[in-house]
Amino acid sequence: MSATVYQMAYFLRDQYEAAWERGLLNATSYRDHGDYRRENEQTMRALAARSTTAIRVMRLNVTDLLAYAQREGKDPAGRQTRLDFAGWLHKAGHTGELWPPERNAACWCGSGGKYKKCCGNAGFLAVEPADPASLVLRIELDGITPRVWRRVAIPSNTPLDQVHLMFQEAMGWHDQHMYAFETHTHTIIDPRSDSGEATADGERLVSIATQPGATFTYVYDFGDHWTHTVTVEEIRPGGADNTFTILDGEGACPPEDTGGAARHQYLLDALADPSSPDHDEAVDQLGADFQPAKAR
Ligand SMILES: [Zn+2]
Known part of the structure; x- marks a missing residue:
């Protein structure tokens, strides 16, 4: 107690x-x-x-x-x-x-x-509040070069289980694994988890994205443990066009289940180097036409 x-x-x-x-x-x-x-x-x-x-x-x-x-x-x-x-x-x-x-x-x-x-x-x-703010967020996948990032706008009152789906679409993931949002003080987790922590269907984006410059972490797939650093870049007044929007971005999302950031970086390097002993495996895992710097 x-x-x-x-x-x-x-x-x-x-x-x-x-x-x-x-x-x-x-x-x-x-x-x-x-x-x-x-x-x-x-x-x-x-x-x-x-x-x-x-x-x-x-x-x-x-x-x-x-x-x-x-x-x-x-x-x-x-x-x-x-x-x-x-x-x-x-x-x-x-x-x-x-x-x-x-x-x-x-x-x-x-x-x-x-x-x-x-x-x-x-x-x-x-009652749903009439006029939530539009939060401009930068989502960047940690530990990958070239950088994989997206800039999105999301209404501030969006429940976090919906924010998860928006992040999935923006980055290029396929929603095949569980996720968590981590702030400096607590963790808010996928409602499908039985961890006993706060669940994402009961919290709204505004509770963790409170002011410009604020950051939190979005973790996807507790096996590969892809971590994304999310930064609140701007807060805009809401209005008629206040809906989820993908504004900008660079870098190709890794395929699912490839082992996490360190493994993915290794495969990227092997893909770019035909003399690497793992070049063929990298082609096999990523695809011969994988373009690391392209957003889509
Ligand atoms: Zn009252």
Whole structure:
């Protein structure tokens, strides 16, 4: 049993509007306060499902946040600054609101309504947010020269099991093996796995791709263990054309089941060198017309 407490940094409606006006939020945040509350409720549910950590909602005040950021020399618009400020409030003696409230108790969000009729309501939780951001991601396969990479745009509210299928299509894999997303703090795994970790059908892309420059790892095939470094390059406001798009890329995806990055690199080198003792095997495995630098 962990004694740690997770502080959910939260803006009441008027403070949320003030935070937008001060430029403290970016396109990964929903513009609508209802969508923002829904996302927070879903995040806390996902967190509760994968750990025994106590969850408290810490209400942030824009004026105090700005003062804290200035005092600590932190970026006032940074997500981590909000989390750090929530942690600081807790250490300073603010207890916040314990989550989840009783069904008939006042909702954690400060609306004044009962939890069961507000953020705990199944109908409220089922609504799809209207205007998610478009996240531009660079996916690069680790350990291969010439580089194998793709640039894609994906709506921020896409569940990670769908993101997996998009990555498969973009890279050129054939979805024949299990996968995992790994962040600096946790692993989110293929729902077909029985590992007991958080599963990808319960989490959305925005939960691991939170700001430009953020990185995470996508692992495909726990045998060959192909690892891809994914970088959030840009966050664009959503809109009518906010759908999954492959924007750019270079390098040919390895065939399935060839043994992983080191083995694939060896085969690439043997393919390029007709005098190599393994040239014939490389032709056999990769195909005589395999073009390593071409995306398709
Ligand atoms: Zn509520």
